[in-house]
Amino acid sequence: MKKTIFLVVILIVFTGCKNESKAPISGEEEHDQIDVRELSGNFIYFDDAGVLQTKSELFGVVEDEKAQELIKRAEPLKDQPTDEVNVTLKVKVTKKPKHEEGWENRVEIIDIITVSKVDEKNSKVIKLKSQE
Template structure:
């Protein structure tokens, strides 16, 4: 009877440990699938970073990856406020209740591509007189 109890206890313990490792694997898998591909125009100016797509605008979490993207974008800028086409993968973070800003922030996880802006695209309005 005692041997049967120990055998059942051992099987239960091994089965429980096996299920725990599967749960951890699926969490890692879910974290990887939560990344979103975003293609849009990026600008970082005065401690604010934004990616604008055709439909949405995302605030960008200012961290090491954002600074890495900004360094890749710099050679393509003519002025500090120029927006540069980028492709990234990131984690979308909903805006906290009561905070101002766009509905979602994106935390950049992977920089896929930085492109030269189209010189024929002239959608910038400049104020002031030209002499």
């Protein structure tokens, strides 16, 4: 009888111990794995929003000190406020929180590697000009 009770207690203990994932603390959301990489593409900052466009993706740029540095470095290379500049950046890529608006992916700039004017001859951007 004692062995049976002991076995039942052991079974209850082992079945009661299961791997449970921690729930996020209130106010925090679970984020996807952070991805650090080097990206090259065109950067545009207009109307208080920065966007990095690579050959295959669009990223919203997190506005911080490094983004402000990039904006300042890009300004002299632009003829118009809507012009893009070619950049190579080391970035941290994350998904945007579900409750926020904006691009699906966002980048936080870690390091600015290059900033250059977009070659208009090889650019696929169509610019409209008014005829006066």
